[in-house]
Amino acid sequence: MTTSRLRAPLGTESTTAGGSSRSRARLGANIALAVIGMSFVAPLLWLLLAAVDPEAGYQTKVPSTPSMDNFRAVMTPELLFQPLANSLMLSAGTAVVNVLAAVLAAYPLSRYQSRFNKPFMYTVLFGTSLPVTAIMVPVYGLFVQLQFLDSMAATIFFMATTTLPMAIWMTKNFMDSVPLELEEAAWVDGASTMAALRRIVLPLMRQGLGVVFIFVFIQAWGNFFVPFILLLSTGKQPAAVSIFSFFGQHGAIAYGQLAAFSILYSVPVLVLYALVSRGMGNSFALSGAMKG
Amino acid sequence: MTIRRYLRLLPLVPSILLLLLFLLAPVLWSFYASFTDASLSGKAARNPEWVGIDNYARMFSDGSFPLAAWLTVVFVAASAVLGQNVLGLLIALLMTRSRRVVSSLVGTAVVAAWVLPEIVAAFAAYAYFNRDGTLNQMLGIVGGQGPDWLYSFPLVAIVLANTWRGTAFSMLVYRAALADVPRDISEAALVDGARGWQRLAFITLPLIRSSIATNLMLITLQTLAVFTLIWVMTAGGPANASTTLPVLAYQEAFKFGDIGYGTAVASVLILLGMVFGAVYVRLLREERP
Numbered sequence: 001m002t003t004s005r006l007r008a009p010l011g012t013e014s015t016t017a018g019g020s021s022r023s024r025a026r027l028g029a030n031i032a033l034a035v036i037g038m039s040f041v042a043p044l045l046w047l048l049l050a051a052v053d054p055e056a057g058y059q060t061k062v063p064s065t066p067s068m069d070n071f072r073a074v075m076t077p078e079l080l081f082q083p084l085a086n087s088l089m090l091s092a093g094t095a096v097v098n099v100l101a102a103v104l105a106a107y108p109l110s111r112y113q114s115r116f117n118k119p120f121m122y123t124v125l126f127g128t129s130l131p132v133t134a135i136m137v138p139v140y141g142l143f144v145q146l147q148f149l150d151s152m153a154a155t156i157f158f159m160a161t162t163t164l165p166m167a168i169w170m171t172k173n174f175m176d177s178v179p180l181e182l183e184e185a186a187w188v189d190g191a192s193t194m195a196a197l198r199r200i201v202l203p204l205m206r207q208g209l210g211v212v213f214i215f216v217f218i219q220a221w222g223n224f225f226v227p228f229i230l231l232l233s234t235g236k237q238p239a240a241v242s243i244f245s246f247f248g249q250h251g252a253i254a255y256g257q258l259a260a261f262s263i264l265y266s267v268p269v270l271v272l273y274a275l276v277s278r279g280m281g282n283s284f285a286l287s288g289a290m291k292g
Numbered sequence: 293m294t295i296r297r298y299l300r301l302l303p304l305v306p307s308i309l310l311l312l313l314f315l316l317a318p319v320l321w322s323f324y325a326s327f328t329d330a331s332l333s334g335k336a337a338r339n340p341e342w343v344g345i346d347n348y349a350r351m352f353s354d355g356s357f358p359l360a361a362w363l364t365v366v367f368v369a370a371s372a373v374l375g376q377n378v379l380g381l382l383i384a385l386l387m388t389r390s391r392r393v394v395s396s397l398v399g400t401a402v403v404a405a406w407v408l409p410e411i412v413a414a415f416a417a418y419a420y421f422n423r424d425g426t427l428n429q430m431l432g433i434v435g436g437q438g439p440d441w442l443y444s445f446p447l448v449a450i451v452l453a454n455t456w457r458g459t460a461f462s463m464l465v466y467r468a469a470l471a472d473v474p475r476d477i478s479e480a481a482l483v484d485g486a487r488g489w490q491r492l493a494f495i496t497l498p499l500i501r502s503s504i505a506t507n508l509m510l511i512t513l514q515t516l517a518v519f520t521l522i523w524v525m526t527a528g529g530p531a532n533a534s535t536t537l538p539v540l541a542y543q544e545a546f547k548f549g550d551i552g553y554g555t556a557v558a559s560v561l562i563l564l565g566m567v568f569g570a571v572y573v574r575l576l577r578e579e580r581p
Contacts, residue, residue, distance in 0.1 A: 025389060025488070026389055026390065026391070029386045029387075029389045029390040030390045030391055030394045032386055033383065033386045033387065033390050033394050033395060033398045034394060034398070036379075036382075036383060036386075036398060036402075037394075037397060037398035037401040037402070038401075040398075040401040040402050040404070040405055040456060040459075041401045041404075042420065042426055042427075042430070043405070043416045043417055043419075043420040043426065043453075043456060044404065044405070044416055045426060046416060046419040046420065046425070046426050047412070047415075047416050047419075050419075057424070058419050058422045058424050058425055059424045059425070059429065060419075060425070060426040060429055097310075100306070101306045101307045101310060102307070104303035104304070104306055104307065105303060105304050105306070105307035105308075107303050108300050108301050108302075108303055108304060109304075112297075112300050114297070114301075116301070120304075122573050122576075122577065124311070125569075125572075125573055125576070126566075126569045126570065126572075126573050127311060127315055128513075128569070129513050129565050129566065129568055129569025129572060130315060130319065130562060130565050130566075130569070131513065131516050131517035131538065131561050131562065131564075131565045132517055133517045133518075133519040133538040133541070133542070133561075134322075134517065134537075134538060134541065134558040134559075134561035134562045134565065135315070135318045135319060135322065135558065135562065136542070136558075137322065137541055137542075137545040137546075137551060137554045137555050137558045138317075138318035138319070138321045138322035138325065138555060138558065139314070139318045140545070140546075141318075141321060141325065141330070141551060141555075142314075142317060142318055142321060157310065157314065158314045160310065161310040161311060161313075161314035161315055162314070162315070164307060164310060164311065165311075168307060218407070221409060222408075222409035222410050222411070223410070224409070224410050224411045224520045225519055225520055229546075240409060240410070240411050243411055243412075243415075258415065262412040262415060262416075265409060265412065266408050266409055266412050269407060269408075269409060270404070270407060270408075273403075273407045277403075
């Protein structure tokens with residue numbers, strides 16, 4: 001998390017108008033924030049402690065004999081690696097489809113003035129407001145009709161579509177910041193539009209594309225409801241869905257393993273988020289929606 | 293020349309096809325199917341019959357829909373509009389006057405709940421609100437005795453859990469908005485002797501009002517669609533006490549196999565989303581003439 005943007009006003013304020021009431025207000029703010037921070041961490045304690053406790057239950061306690069047994073138990077091909085590989089395929093596939101479609105769509109929207117641009121952009125934006133949980137029933141019906149049910153590829157295309165509106169907005173914004181003159185030079189040299197896009201524009205906005213890719217990837221990785229409805233066979237289910245196997249067939253819940261699995265499954269997105277927020281400032285995810 | 297202009301729009305085709313097939317078609321089909329007796333299995337699965345407004349009529353006479361609609365309103369108002377929005381603004385404001393280490397640590401804690409995969413956050417919340425869970429253990433330390441939250445106060449539990457999970461978004465929006473507030477304006481007010489809350493009410497909040505409006509729209513839409521959190525924590529129970537519209541639509545369509553009625557419920561949700569979406573687009577357009 002970078003806070004550099006917020007420091008300027010604060011620093012000046014405290015030097016120009018220093019004094020005891022100001023430092024008391026500051027102490028109050030620190031204490032209030034610390035309390036809020038701790039209450040946000042509290043629900044995660046169980047996850048961390050239960051993962052290293054072989055006798056974990058729903059109670060939060062420091063394990064009497066901490067061990068990595070839970071991690072060892074879940075690190076098998078069926079329990080961990082296959083679901084994670086499925087998650088990787090779903091998320092990467094979704095992100096690739098998304099970036100490809102978004103780049104193609106963003107190009108005319110960013111490069112050519114047309115009466116059609118604005119209505120299109122706003123219609124797309126309107127599309128982001130559809131509650132995905134509400135369209136799952138009709139999507140299930142559609143998948144049955146088209147015999148797409150349990151198809152990894154169709155699920156990827158559907159998941160890509162749900163994040164596509166946001167991706168188009170973000171990509172267009174990034175593309176707008178690449179100066180048009182550079183392409184015009186390439187056209188003069190005889191390059192086609194698509195060649196100019198590939199060789200000039202995309203390399204210049206690769207950081208932005210990385211942000212879009214990771215943004216979509218994180219969303220797909222955490223998506224539970226869509227694969228839960230659309231993928232039926234166990235061999236295709238991503239980690240978000242296979243996590244239910246820890247509830248056991250006979251009602252017994254392997255709490256410790258559930259926690260250990262949750263952690264291993266969460267690590268990739270935490271790393272990716274840290275990567276992006278470090279590079280781009282922490283409001284990266286909002287740049288598409290908020291700045292327009 | 294006009295042909296060339298249309299050719300230029302060719303790269304839009306893949307996106308448009310995806311959006312038509314996977315977003316528009318399901319929405320239209322949803323509205324259509326809500327007027328039929330379509331079901332998951334049996335005769336009505338193969339040849340659904342047109343039943344007119346039967347499903348909608350049933351919705352308003354059947355006890356579970358009015359309750360679910362009401363619970364959805366309470367859930368969205370309490371966890372998004374009040375919880376996430378106000379807490380997010382509060383955290384962002386506190387951050388502008390706290391130590392850098394504190395604000396970055398707290399920021400990380402708040403964001404962690406948001407970045408975690410939905411299902412993991414849901415499990416963590418389930419364990420936290422459990423009868424023997426962390427919350428009641430903490431209450432026990434200070435001598436209190438907590439109820440079985442998920443059973444006795446399921447709506448309170450999911451409201452708190454959703455606030456915990458979603459506040460990061462509002463916090464990030466408000467941090468960005470506050471960073472854009474021109475320094476000299478609040479300094480001038482400070483010189484004029486304005487107190488903290490006066491500066492907040494008359495200067496800061498009016499200056500960031502478009503961020504507030506946009507944020508409210510977005511978190512309302514996100515919260516309207518919440519399913520996984522509720523489903524893992526309470527599965528809508530006990531006795532429908534935490535069944536919001538997405539949970540009801542899922543149960544009717546997939547658990548009871550009544551696609552027609554399920555899509556009728558879903559259609560109401562889609563319409564709600566459309567209303568909020570239209571307001572949102574309106575807001576953004578006014579901002580940039």
